[in-house]
Amino acid sequence: MNARFCLLIAALALAAAVVLGAFGAHALKGRLAAEMLATYHTAVEYHFWHALGLLGVGALMSRSRDDSALKWVAWLLIAGLLLFSGSLYVLALTGASWLGAVTPSGGVAFIAAWLWLAWWAWGTLK
Numbered sequence: 001m002n003a004r005f006c007l008l009i010a011a012l013a014l015a016a017a018v019v020l021g022a023f024g025a026h027a028l029k030g031r032l033a034a035e036m037l038a039t040y041h042t043a044v045e046y047h048f049w050h051a052l053g054l055l056g057v058g059a060l061m062s063r064s065r066d067d068s069a070l071k072w073v074a075w076l077l078i079a080g081l082l083l084f085s086g087s088l089y090v091l092a093l094t095g096a097s098w099l100g101a102v103t104p105s106g107g108v109a110f111i112a113a114w115l116w117l118a119w120w121a122w123g124t125l126k
Contacts (some may be wrong), residue, residue: 001075002061003061003062006054006057006061006074007055007058007062010051010052010055011055013051017044017047017051020043021048024040024041024044028092032092036093040088040089040093043085043086043088046085046088046110047085050077050080050084050110050113053113053114054074054077054078057070057074057077064124069120069124070120072113072116073113074113076110076113076116077113080106081106083103083105084105084107084109086106087099087102088103
């Protein structure tokens with residue numbers, strides 16, 4: 001993981017969030033039950049916020065002399081995007097309720113990423 005790759009993944013994740021959000025707003029409205037549409041909306045919302053966070057981490061990596069901690073933050077955000085938002089997308093579209101057990105692990109990855117970033121900022125920035 002380097003700044004270039006992180007920024008590339010962030011940009012692609014943000015583009016995907018726009019596409020998936022538009023798909024949910026236009027193609028799924030009226031086709032999914034209200035509860036599943038709300039689940040899909042939650043996936044899109046967390047997808048956007050954490051992809052923006054990944055963009056910020058990439059920007060920090062490009063300016064940091066030692067980005068080893070930031071690499072972990074980036075990987076945790078990517079894992080969170082796949083596990084949290086990914087499982088909610090699939091759950092909303094398929095009704096596969098077993099995915100409800102996967103979603104919290106993505107949430108833990110998000111939390112760990114933000115705490116790791118806080119630790120990096122506390123120890124690195126003066």
